Every structure is written in C-alpha cells, then in structure tokens.
Amino acid sequence: MTELNATTTRRRLLASAVGAGAWVALADSTNAATDDLTAAVSRFAGGASVLKGRVKIDIAELVDNGNVVPITVSVDSPMTAANHVRFIAVFNEKNPQRDVVRFSLSPSSGKAMVTTRIRLATTQKLVAVAQLSDGSFFSHTVDVIVTLAACLEGEG
Amino acid sequence: MARTLINIPPTARRGEVIEIRVTIGHPMETGFRPGDDGKILPRNIIQRFSCRYNSELIFSAEMFSAMAANPYISFFTTAQNTGTLALTWEGDGGFTQTENVTLTVTG
Amino acid sequence: MAAFMRTLPGLICLLALALVANAQTTTHQDARKSGFEFMGPSTQAMQKDDTLNPGMLSVKDGEALWQKPAGQSSKACATCHAAAQSSMKGVAARYPAFDDALKRPIGLSQRINQCRVQQQQATPLRPESADLLALESFVAMQSRGLPIAPTADPRLEPFRQAGGQRFMQRMGQLNLSCAQCHDANAGGKLGSSVIPQAHPMGYPVYRLEWQAMGSLQRRLRNCMSGVRAEPYAYGANELIELELYLNVRAKGMLGETPGVRP
Numbered sequence: 001m002t003e004l005n006a007t008t009t010r011r012r013l014l015a016s017a018v019g020a021g022a023w024v025a026l027a028d029s030t031n032a033a034t035d036d037l038t039a040a041v042s043r044f045a046g047g048a049s050v051l052k053g054r055v056k057i058d059i060a061e062l063v064d065n066g067n068v069v070p071i072t073v074s075v076d077s078p079m080t081a082a083n084h085v086r087f088i089a090v091f092n093e094k095n096p097q098r099d100v101v102r103f104s105l106s107p108s109s110g111k112a113m114v115t116t117r118i119r120l121a122t123t124q125k126l127v128a129v130a131q132l133s134d135g136s137f138f139s140h141t142v143d144v145i146v147t148l149a150a151c152l153e154g155e156g
Numbered sequence: 157m158a159r160t161l162i163n164i165p166p167t168a169r170r171g172e173v174i175e176i177r178v179t180i181g182h183p184m185e186t187g188f189r190p191g192d193d194g195k196i197l198p199r200n201i202i203q204r205f206s207c208r209y210n211s212e213l214i215f216s217a218e219m220f221s222a223m224a225a226n227p228y229i230s231f232f233t234t235a236q237n238t239g240t241l242a243l244t245w246e247g248d249g250g251f252t253q254t255e256n257v258t259l260t261v262t263g
Numbered sequence: 264m265a266a267f268m269r270t271l272p273g274l275i276c277l278l279a280l281a282l283v284a285n286a287q288t289t290t291h292q293d294a295r296k297s298g299f300e301f302m303g304p305s306t307q308a309m310q311k312d313d314t315l316n317p318g319m320l321s322v323k324d325g326e327a328l329w330q331k332p333a334g335q336s337s338k339a340c341a342t343c344h345a346a347a348q349s350s351m352k353g354v355a356a357r358y359p360a361f362d363d364a365l366k367r368p369i370g371l372s373q374r375i376n377q378c379r380v381q382q383q384q385a386t387p388l389r390p391e392s393a394d395l396l397a398l399e400s401f402v403a404m405q406s407r408g409l410p411i412a413p414t415a416d417p418r419l420e421p422f423r424q425a426g427g428q429r430f431m432q433r434m435g436q437l438n439l440s441c442a443q444c445h446d447a448n449a450g451g452k453l454g455s456s457v458i459p460q461a462h463p464m465g466y467p468v469y470r471l472e473w474q475a476m477g478s479l480q481r482r483l484r485n486c487m488s489g490v491r492a493e494p495y496a497y498g499a500n501e502l503i504e505l506e507l508y509l510n511v512r513a514k515g516m517l518g519e520t521p522g523v524r525p
Contacts, residue, residue, distance in 0.1 A: 060305050062455075064525035065471035068224045068317075070305045092222060096188045100222040103231070108214050110173030111232040116217075117224035119186070147455035149472045149525065159324055163314040181320045183474075225474035226317045 033093050034125065040091045040098035041127055045137045054138040055088075055130045066120040066146040073128040075112035075138070079105075085112040087131040093124035100126075107133075120146045158182055160255050162243060168235035170263040176207065176215075179228045180245050180253070186221035202247035205229060209259070210239035235261045295516060298459040298524055301450075306471070310523040318400060318469035318521025321393070321476040325401025328394060334385025340398070343382065347405055355403035356412045356518055359507045361419050368422050368507050372399045372478060373498065390497035396476045400467045403520035410517055411464065413510045426508025429501060435492030441505075456525070462513040463506065465522020472525065479506055 041050060058072040075085045084107045090100040103114050112130070120126075123146050129139040161179040168174045180202065187199025199221065206216040215231045238261045244254045299307060309315045329340045329347055344350040359368040362377075369377070375398050376387035388395035413419070430441045444453065445461035452458065466479040473481075480502045484494035495501045 060303050062303070064303045064306045067474050068471040070309065095222050096186070097221055099220040101220060102218040104216045104218075105231075106214050108209075108212075108234045108236070109232055110234040113232060114217075115228075115230040117228050119222050119224050149456060159320045161314065161319055161323065177314045179317065179320065226320060228315070228317070 036098055037091055037093045037125060037127060041129055041139065044089050044091070044129055045131070048135070048137055050129060050137040050139045052139060052141075055128050055140040057126060057128045057140050057142045059126065059142060059144055061143075062145040062147075063120065065149060066122070068117050069120050069144070069146075070115065070117050071126070072113065072115040073103075073130075073140075074114075075130045077112045077130075077132065079107060079110055079112055081107045082133070084109070084133045085130050086133055088112070088114055089129045089131075090118070091127045091129070092118075092120065093126070095119065095121045095124075120144060122146050158245075158253060160243075160253075162255055162257055164241065164257055164259055167260045167262055170235060170237075170261050172235045173232050174235050174259075175230055175232055176241070177228070177230045178205070178243055179226060181226050182245075182247070182251075184221070184223055184225045184227060188221065200248045202227060202245050202251065204244075204246045206244050206246075207231070207233070208242040208244070209233060210237060211242075235259060237261055293515075295462065295513065296460055297462055297464050297516060297519065299465070299519060299522070301457045301459040302523075302525060306523055306525060310465075310519070310521075316469070316521060316523060318467070318476060318523060321397045321400045321467065321469070322404050322521055324393065325397035325399070328398050329401060333379060334383040336382065336384045338383050340378070347402060351402045351405040353406055353409055353412070355406040355520065356409045357414050359419075359503050359510065360414060361416045366418075367500065368419055368503050370480075370503055370506055371402065373503075375399060375402070391478060391481055393476075396467050396478060399478065400476060400521050403467065403518070406518040407520055408517055410515045411510055411513045413507070413514060419507060422504045423507050423511050425501075426504035426506070429505055430508055435487065435490035437490040439490045441486070461509065462516055463509040464513060464516055465519035465524065467520065468522040468524045470524050476521070479509075 054076045056074050056076075058074070059069065063069045071090070073088050073090065075088065077083065077085045079085065085105050087102060087104055089102040091098050092100055100118050101116060105112060123144065125141055125143055127139055127141045129137055131137055159181040161177075163177040165174050182202050183200065184202065185197055185200040187196070187201070189197050191197045201219065201221055201223070203219055204216065205219065205227075207214055214233050217229055219227065239259060241257050241259050242254055243257070244252070246252045299310060309317070313319055326347075332339045332342075340347070355371055358371040358374065360374070361367070362369045362374075372390065372395055375395065379385045380387055388398070433440045433443075441461060444458050449458050449460040463479050466482070467476050468482070469476050470482070480497055483502055483505055484497075487494040
C-alpha cells in the first residue's frame with residue numbers, strides 16, 4: 001500500500017514536470033538497481049512522464065546465453081511526418097552501465113521496429129522507451145532470466 | 157577493415173518499406189572485463205552506426221558496452237529513389253568504416 | 264506370450280523392438296538429435312538464416328582467403344581447387360580422414376595446414392587462429408546439409424575405438440565421462456543448461472559463450488576444463504581420436520556449419 005502511494009505521487013510529480021525539463025530525484029524505491037534504472041529512464045525523458053503502452057519488447061524469457069541476447073523493439077506508430085517515432089532507447093537494470101543502445105529514426109523509416117543483440121550480465125529488467133514526434137514518451141518493461149553456462153572455459 | 161555482412165533486398169518498389177540487416181566483426185570489449193593479469197581491459201567498442209540514403213541521414217544507433225560482440229542491427233526504411241546506402245560504423249581508437257551498397261528502386 | 268502381446272505393456276514392447284530394428288534404416292525414428300534442437304528459438308533462428316548467422320563473418324573471411332595467394336608458391340587454394348562450392352562439396356563430411364604419410368587420422372584444419380605447407384610453401388596457420396577457423400568454416404560449409412560420412416577405411420578403426428574408450432572414461436576432479444552426461448543424461452539439465460547429445464555437426468561453430476568462432480577441439484577442451492581435467496593440447500592425437508569417434512557416432516546426421524551454439 002505504501003509503495004502504491006509512492007508510485008502515484010511519483011507519477012503526479014512527473015506529470016506536472018512535462019515540458020519543464022525538470023528532473024525529479026526518485027528516492028523512495030527500496031531496490032537500488034531498479035532505482036538507477038528508473039532514474040536513467042527519467043533522465044532520457046527529461047523528467048517528462050513516461051506512459052506504458054505502444055512499445056513492445058520481443059525477447060526470450062530465459063536466454064540461452066547472456067553474452068548474445070536477440071531483442072526486437074517495435075512501436076505502434078503510423079510513421080508519418082506528422083506522427084512518428086524519433087528515438088527508441090533501451091535501458092537495463094543490473095549491467096555495469098544502464099544504457100544499452102539509442103536508436104534515431106525518421107519519418108522515412110516506414111516502420112518503427114529495430115532488432116539487435118545485447119549483453120545481459122544477470123537476470124534483470126529491461127526497459128525500452130520511445131519518444132514520439134509530439135514529445136511524448138512511452139515504454140515497455142520486461143523481466144529476463146539469465147543464467148551462467150554450465151561448463152565455463154578454463155585457462156589456456 | 158572489419159568484415160561486414162549487409163543484407164538489403166535486391167530490388168524494391170518505390171514506397172515499399174524494406175528491412176536492412178547489418179553485422180560487423182568487432183569484439184566490443186566492454187571496458188569492464190579483467191584480462192589474464194587481473195587488470196581491466198580498456199574499452200574498445202563501436203559507439204555509433206549511421207545509415208545515409210542518397211546522403212540523407214535516415215537512421216542511427218548510439219551503442220554502449222551492453223551491445224553484443226560482432227554487433228547486429230536490423231532497421232527499416234522506405235524505398236524512394238535508386239541510390240546509395242552509406243553504412244558507417246565509428247568507435248573507440250578512431251575506428252571508422254563505411255560500406256556503400258546500391259539500392260535499386262523500380263516504379 | 265500371445266496373451267501378453269495383446270496387453271498394453273506387450274504392445275509397447277513390440278513397438279520398441281520395431282523401432283530398434285528400424286533404427287539403422289529409417290532416419291525419422293533416429294533417437295539422435297543435433298545440438299540445434301536443444302537451443303532456444305532465437306538461437307535457432309540465428310543459425311538458420313544466413314543474414315543473421317554471426318558465423319558467416321568467418322565464412323566470408325574464409326571465402327576471401329580461398330582466393331588469396333600464399334607462401335613462396337604464390338598459389339591460392341583456388342589455384343588448385345577452383346570453386347570450393349564444387350571441389351570441397353562433401354569433403355568436411357568425411358573428416359577426420361586417414362593420412363597415409365602420418366599413418367593416423369587427421370582433422371580438416373590439419374589437412375588445410377598440410378596443404379599450406381606442402382602445396383603453397385607457406386607457414387602453417389596457428390590452431391584457433393581467425394584465418395584457420397575462417398578457411399575451415401568456409402570449407403565445412405560446403406558440406407552443409409550433407410550427411411556426416413566417415414570413410415569405411417579399416418585403418419581408422421583402432422583410432423575410432425581409442426576415441427570411444429576415451430568417451431566412456433571418467434576424467435577430471437569431477438570424475439565424469441563424456442558418456443555420463445551426453446549418452447546417459449542427454450536432455451537432462453546441468454545447472455540451468457540442457458545437456459545436448461554432443462554431436463559434432465556445425466563446427467567450427469559461433470558459440471555465444473565465446474562471442475566468437477571456435478573449433479570442435481576448443482569445445483572438447485572446454486568440456487575437459489568443465490570436469491576439471493587437464494585439457495589435451497590442440498592437435499593432440501587424443502582429440503583427433505575423439506573427433507573421429509564423434510563423427511562415426513553421428514554418421515548420417517546432417518552437416519550444419521556454420522553452426523550457432525549457446
């Protein structure tokens with residue numbers, strides 16, 4: 001119940017900061033890693049509210065190997081000059097660094113869909129955030145399970 | 157010169173949305189990994205990929221250490237005029253490589 | 264006996280016998296499965312599609328090396344062998360093969376180095392070097408989709424048996440044999456990884472764990488480290504004998520080079 005109130009307060013604060021470029025420090029999360037992730041997303045959005053929806057991450061729930069994890073991010077958008085996706089950014093929760101990749105698209109992209117392969121150090125959350133041409137932000141969060149290979153390579 | 161794999165359709169109709177797939181051979185050394193002597197190996201990654209279609213920038217990617225080695229990217233663009241797709245990778249240590257492919261557009 | 268045959272256990276016994284009897288002649292009842300089948304769908308997709316397969320970087324390098332003059336001869340592979348697509352078709356499928364001069368089996372990468380030294384008057388390529396893996400991948404890809412076909416050469420038999428004995432032999436601090444995991448427990452789990460049957464198709468393989476291309480010998484050495492055994496050196500007779508045994512064990516299964524594996 002306390003967490004629910006904190007989230008609601010956070011959303012109201014972020015909503016009120018839209019367009020103002022204000023950056024809200026989020027100090028009420030009990031999980032430091034998730035907090036860094038939330039801060040990274042918030043920084044990318046310039047403090048604007050980030051809504052859920054429109055963005056979809058396609059990724060295995062349990063990866064074969066954390067060194068090479070295929071990921072597809074697609075955004076529901078007509079990709080016209082008036083209404084298109086400008087950026088798609090991917091953030092992680094527990095790698096040494098939050099950023100994974102930032103894609104820049106244009107109306108001529110035709111389709112807001114990008115695929116790549118990433119490294120995941122351990123089981124964690126991933127967030128894909130899209131900025132649309134009207135300045136709004138949408139995101140999708142997934143949980144990915146990563147395990148170590150059974151037989152690790154020795155020396156020499 | 158690193159090895160690249162570039163896949164575009166052999167031809168496209170004007171207005172058709174096509175997929176472009178690119179891979180480049182590169183270790184993408186993260187800068188977080190210790191070498192055999194225990195010291196952290198310096199970062200050596202490709203930081204930016206960009207695609208220009210008849211000189212117009214249509215797509216780019218800012219890449220970080222969390223991108224896998226031998227980075228692969230797939231993206232889409234709308235076929236307009238027959239022309240050149242210039243694919244450029246830039247990274248640590250002054251790494252820079254451009255591959256040009258011709259996109260043939262009919263109609 | 265007749266009454267038993269009409270019961271459910273009896274019918275299952277009959278079916279099992281029929282399957283075993285047919286195993287030699289009908290591949291669709293073959294219990295052998297490639298490591299491909301033990302991977303997740305996105306890894307499988309990476310292997311199936313040449314535009315996605317990271318191993319193709321190495322194959323393309325091999326294709327370029329095939330045309331490149333080497334050594335004092337200034338001959339390229341192509342000078343003698345012309346187009347690999349025809350001259351190398353089916354070659355990798357029958358390696359390791361018996362070498363008359365050495366009087367023992369050699370692997371494909373050793374054969375490539377023999378050509379370099381004897382035909383091209385060039386220095387041999389280092390084991391696991393990018394160039395040697397590239398040439399091996401390019402040549403082995405010409406056997407993709409073809410059945411593994413070790414030769415029936417009787418001179419290979421003692422070496423195949425030595426490889427087989429080693430496959431069954433416990434080793435390392437963990438005191439495990441290849442057979443204990445890959446025959447008895449294939450399909451089970453080691454940690455969170457599914458244990459494959461350890462068939463040699465697809466090598467050289469792009470292994471996600473290595474983030475690079477690697478040979479079957481590298482993989483075998485990994486396994487040995489995994490059970491805390493001192494790995495045999497690259498090119499060691501023991502490794503070639505194991506490769507030979509694995510290829511005979513996988514006879515008839517289809518080549519996959521360049522494979523992708525976790």
